[in-house]
Amino acid sequence: MTSSNFPSDDSVGGTSRRALLRALTTAPIAVPLIASPWGEALADLHDHHGDSPAALVRTRTGRSLSRFRYHNAESFYQGLGHGLYYNDGGEMIYRSGIVAQLALSSHLLDVGFADEWNARHIRLDVAKSLAHANATGFGHDCPDMARLAAILSPYWKWGHAHRIDAPLPDNGGFTVDEVRLLLRALLDRVHDVTGHRRPNGWRREQRDARS
Template sequence: MAEDHDGRAPTLAAQAKHDREMSDYYEMRDRIIARVAHLDPYPRMAIERAVRVLRAYFIDRRNRAPRHGTLEGLMLVGKNADPAAKIAWDREPLLFEIWAFVDHEAYKGKERYWGRAQAVLRSQLGRAIEVELSVFTIAEAGRFLLTNSWLAERYDGGIVLYDRAMDPPRSSDAEAAHERIANAAEALDEPQRIAFQRYRTHGFDLGRISRALRTSEAEARMILAEAFGALLAEVGDEARTRTLRSHLGNHPRHNLDLYHRPGDFDRLLAVTFYRRAVDHVGMMVEAHARDRAGKIVQEAAYATEFALKALLLHVGYSEDWNRRFIGLDLEGTMRHARANGLEPPSDELERLITPLSDYHRGGRTPDQARAVLTALPPAEIVETAATLVADVGTITGYAGLLGEELP
């Protein structure tokens, strides 16, 4: 055991605290790097260093109330926060826009609290990387959607680099939640445990995950989705207080203790939806074998919805957007799917989609089911819906994946 500065061996409690702090330190570094995996290695490491510097130099020097200022979070915004962008360092410096969030107006003063940090950043990052810093209060973040659409768009598209409610050092409640997640992750069966570990280290890099699992990227996505499903079932989807994403509500996509980016939830949900569509096709075929026409229509509606939304999630739509602007409108979903790779519908699908959409949106009543059966006989409904699911599987690469075995 190492000695402390007085030459005495540290106590077990002190050593345990030191070990925990070092574990948090390395975990936080890994988290930041994984959250900006779309960057080249050099700017990726520069962002991680910038976060460390900005966190270290938020110092409270006030001698009167409000005395104890808190850094609530750091976020990368702008074009370099786009994971689809190709961002590589060239001769010109890369400019990264970082937003800091504090708990009181008094702590927004750059000269008092951030001047030294910016000077250190310039000296440590050199000429290749520049950081443009803006400081807001945590309350302002919640008002962006109401007061400034431009700021709201950048905020919603940003990458959370540090969130005090989620990341170390944590409150006692957050620490307990993190401990539950860590224990649940360790208890995952393989290959889910391997998939989750790779995701935590490298972010949503299906190439790395699939190589570790020795499987296809589509199946790796399925296994990772199963891992997250198991974890959410184990630890729940409780919201963290004061998180940067608190205005979005209690939803697992915003639990940054699990997801590197909120959008990762939607990318995993794509394969989950496809597998649900496959299961509904199976139940539809079984209903046809039992000559249950009403059940055929019901399962066809669900298979169609989940298949089309799987495609939309796969190409970048969010589940929240789908729910707010499409809902159960199968015709509307079809239009968006056609704009994103789905072939024009067959004659059978053209005849089916309108009455099936009316049925699905209207509460799935027996009268609406009869209207669907008037448009297309049961056998053709089964074939048409199954073909649509197969086409989505081909476009997304999910063809061949097993269903989810719905209850």
């Protein structure tokens, strides 16, 4: 499973993704969602969750934070890629939640969501992050990733401190290798859509993980 399985979604409703993001960057005020090809999908999500509307405004600060989140996601993935949590399924799922949320946050920040809005309304809900990402041109309509995102949400429930004297939540039957492949595809999609460069040493890490 690779990122090539998913469309690039460079054109949204007749408007190129690049042109739309450029408009969100240069607009002096928040671009009304109704004027965006993503407006209807986001309005439906806001209504469903009872959230206040998000104003999408791209900034250099947001772009920089987006890159930082993507690189952090790749960093957290390294332990999973090297198989460090094969003997602790709960910790593996918990770490997977961190990777997925960081990766999806990178996309949301890149298209103009404010980090404060994400913290208030999305929090640690990976499934909600994925839904908002796909509503704004992420184009990662992978049923298995959607199912994993639902299992991960909210990912704090998989943390060690919350598992003391308590049974593990249902992991949906996912194996470690299946989770790794799904997260690798998610990270590759973030890289492709945002255009962020790979972190330093990424290729070496990939070789080491395969060896």
